Amino acid sequence: MSLLGQPAPDFTLPSSAGDSVTLSSYRGQKAVVLVFYPLDFSPVCSMQLPEYSGRQDDFGDAGAVVLGVNRDSVWAHKAWAAEYGIEVPLLADMNLKVARDYGVAIDERGISQRAVFVIDTAGVVRFEYVEAKTGDYTLRPEQVLATVKGL
Template identity: 80%
Template sequence: MDLVGQLAPDFTLPASTGQAVTLSSYRGHHHVVLVFYPLDFSPVCSMQLPEYSGRQDDFADAGAVVLGVNRDSVHAHKAWAAEYGIEVPLLADMKLDVARMYGVAIDDRAISGRAVFVIDRSGVVRFQHVEEKTGDYTVRPEAVLAKLRAL
């Protein structure tokens, strides 16, 4: 499913920050980087999300916010964020509804795939990358920042 050039599917999900996050609330203000990942506390995810979190200032300088999304609960997100120092909001897509809207749900494993979507200020998907395997992590923060700076 290629969403590039289309309006990003809107959603509202509970977040590790304690509030619900609605994607469309960023329209007109910020670019959004959606980072779908399979599981909190898993080895690759425990490298990926801290890397994105550690570059928050760079993303802010590029006019973007980063949102992590997976099927774990807000409680698990909070514990994982505290243990790994993750400061970006982690959104709880417990039924994989949002992952399905973005074409990254792996229903037979009850997880989302690893994927990155860059959504511009007008709410349009400008870049997407879905990893072939959940253990792959090829699109690093620097590559996403380059896409943002080119918008």
């Protein structure tokens, strides 16, 4: 199920920053990079999200915000972010509803696939990439940043 060219499914999720984040609140203001990842504290995710966090200013300069999404709790997100210096908001999709809405839930494993969606300021999905396996991490932040700059 591809969401390319479709309105991004809206959601409101609790954030590691202590508030709730509503996707549609960015409409007309910023592009959004949604980074779905399987689990906090897992080896590949512990490389991926710090890399996105390290490029946060670059994404901001390009008019975008990065949001990490997975099934872990806000408390796990806060602990992981503190340990790894992750500054991007991490959103708690504990029942995988948002992952299902984006077609990336792996219900039998209780996690989401590793995937990236770029949503433009009009709220339309302009880019989507789903890794073949959850342990793969082939799409790097600089590639996603180039996509954002091309919007």
